Amino acid sequence: MKITIITGLSLLLFVGVVNAQHPNIGIKGGLNAYEITNNFDADNDLNLGFHLGLIGHFHLSGPIALQPEIVFSTQGSKNTSLNYINIPLMFQYMYNNGFRIQAGPQLGFLASAKTEMNNVETDVKDNFEGIDLALGVGVSYINPATNFGVDARYNHGITDISKNDNTNVFNRGFQVGVFYLFNHNN
Numbered sequence: 001m002k003i004t005i006i007t008g009l010s011l012l013l014f015v016g017v018v019n020a021q022h023p024n025i026g027i028k029g030g031l032n033a034y035e036i037t038n039n040f041d042a043d044n045d046l047n048l049g050f051h052l053g054l055i056g057h058f059h060l061s062g063p064i065a066l067q068p069e070i071v072f073s074t075q076g077s078k079n080t081s082l083n084y085i086n087i088p089l090m091f092q093y094m095y096n097n098g099f100r101i102q103a104g105p106q107l108g109f110l111a112s113a114k115t116e117m118n119n120v121e122t123d124v125k126d127n128f129e130g131i132d133l134a135l136g137v138g139v140s141y142i143n144p145a146t147n148f149g150v151d152a153r154y155n156h157g158i159t160d161i162s163k164n165d166n167t168n169v170f171n172r173g174f175q176v177g178v179f180y181l182f183n184h185n186n
Contacts (some may be wrong), residue, residue, distance in 0.1 A: 034047045035077050051086075107131065134171065
């Protein structure tokens, strides 16, 4: 199942890049507010963190664009820090005034997992699945004169990231950030 998802996302990315009319590359970063939700609501205090990475932006047809990213992201909850390498693949509808609406899948690879109790940090990576699949929706704006933009997104985790069969655990959170596209073409 995981191989099928990865293969499907890779194929979509490849097709988008091959058909792209105006490729753009950029950088992005910003703030995260994530929580772990589960069927007991035991650990859902917000974890404030950050994300930082690279973006590609490819105009496909008319107002439609594809924006693949590779981003380091701190997620989890207040007491459980989960660090991911995320690969969102956002499909965008672009308006003429610089605004965009976006939605798409996000594939996350767990880089580390730590929990803290009584000022003692413990590695808990073995308690979590290595892959997290989410759906993202959001809005962004780019100023064509400066190539700088702002981005706001909600990521809704849809795969159970817990290896414990008695609990269903999901990563869910908001991201707000800025980005810069090099040689941006409208």
